Amino acid sequence: MKAIIRQAYGPADVLGLADVDEPVPGDDEVLLRVRAAGVDPGVWHVLTGLPYLMRLGTGLRGPRTPWLGTDVAGEVRAVGAGVTAYKPGDRVFGTCGAAYAEYARARADRLAPIPANLSYEQAAAVPTSGMTALRALRDAGRVRRGQRVLVIGAGGGVGTFAVQLAKAFGAHVTGVCGGAKAELVRSIGxxxxxxxxxxxxADGDRPRYDLILDAAGLRPLSHLRRALTPRGTFVIVGGEGGGRWLAGLDRQLRAALLGPFTRQRPRVVFAFPREADLRTLAELAGDGRIAPVVSGTYPLERVPEAIRELEKGHARGKLVITL
Structure with a gap:
């Protein structure tokens, strides 16, 4: 089968298309014919090996595995001996360890059925960004009906889901984005x-917000706090800065340290795969309360181009690899 692989950490240039053996599912896994795979900042971190702290788990001098790609949508081709939830032919989406390939194996408890109204491309856009937005609002932010919610980075991958989820939870939502994405952000609610x-x-001319979700990663925490109610919550998703050791983690660490010293509630979110969250997102998408925003699709051999586009930081919603 064809797959995107790499032998070293580095930019998208280290990636190549190769012929490799088809994977064999374990007892608790399924074999997927991959139809689409999502592109998100986590892929860039795994590709580059940044922050360095991450290499304690992925390999110190070089990657322990050549594979890349987490978010996946596809058709079940085979199931392991211990899998009873799925059968060949089922359409599923979720996470795995090697989505940028024609076939991939995935744990059954990290998958969920694709709603009938979603394409494979739409489904592949959901897992990481959708779960991150869901946990940021529901779990960390404890969003409630009638609250004023500010979503920073509202036109991006996490942001487009966050706007729609906050509306589904009954909040009044303000989205922060560049002018080119303003109409998109309005169109999703x-x-x-x-x-x-x-x-x-945060200039003081607007009412303060009960909950701020910052998925853009650029602003100082003090700037966010000026726009927040005295006992409001701000949730940090991703980020910039921190150098090679803490790339993307700098603001999360500072937010965690700030918590004991303020009545406001700083929170951080990391999207670890969870089947229950995937099923919640599938239900919301199936009911039409959220709709994945896919701004661009790329064939498997153009994965490096998709990652370079992601690095620019201007994508509307999600980029997706199609097979």
């Missing part, structure tokens, strides 16, 4: 949109 190139959401 935002009650108000702030163009960060023209306005400052």
């Amino acid at each position: 935002a009650d108000d949109v702030v163009d960060y190139t023209r306005e400052d959401f």
Whole structure:
């Protein structure tokens, strides 16, 4: 089968298309014919080996595995001896360890059925970004009906899900994005949109927010706190800065350290795979309360190009690999 592999950490240039053996599912796994795979910042971190702390789990001097790609959607081709939830022919989505390939094996408890109204491309856009937004709002943010919610990075992968989920939970939602994405953010349900190139959401002219979800990763924590109610919650998703050792983790660590010293509630979120969350997202998508935003698709051999586009930081919603 064809698969994208790499032998070293580095930029997208280290990736190549190769012929490799088809995987064999274990007892608790299924074999998928991959139809689509998502592209998200986590892929870039695994590709580059940044932050360095991550290499304690992925390999110190080089990657322990040549594979890449986490979010997957496809058709079940075979199941392990211990799998009873799925059978060949089922359409499923979720996470695995090698999604950028024609076939992939995935743990059955990290998958969920694809709703009938979603394509494979749409389903592949959901897992990591959707679970991150869901946990940020529901678990960390404890969002409630009638609250004022600010989503920073509202036009991106996590942000487009966060806007829709916050509306589904009954909140009044303001999205922060660049002007080019403003109409998109309105179209997915935002009650108000702030163009960060023209306005400052924390300038004091707007009512304060009960909950802020920051998926853009650029602003100081003090800036977020100025826009928050005295006992409001701000949730940090991803981030910039921190150098090679803490790349993407700097603000999360500072938010965690700040917690004991303020009445406001700083929270951080990491999207570890969980079947229950996938099924919740599938139900919401099946009911039409959320709809994945896919702005671009790429064939398998163009995975490096998709990752380079992701690095630019301007993608609307999600980028997806199609097979």
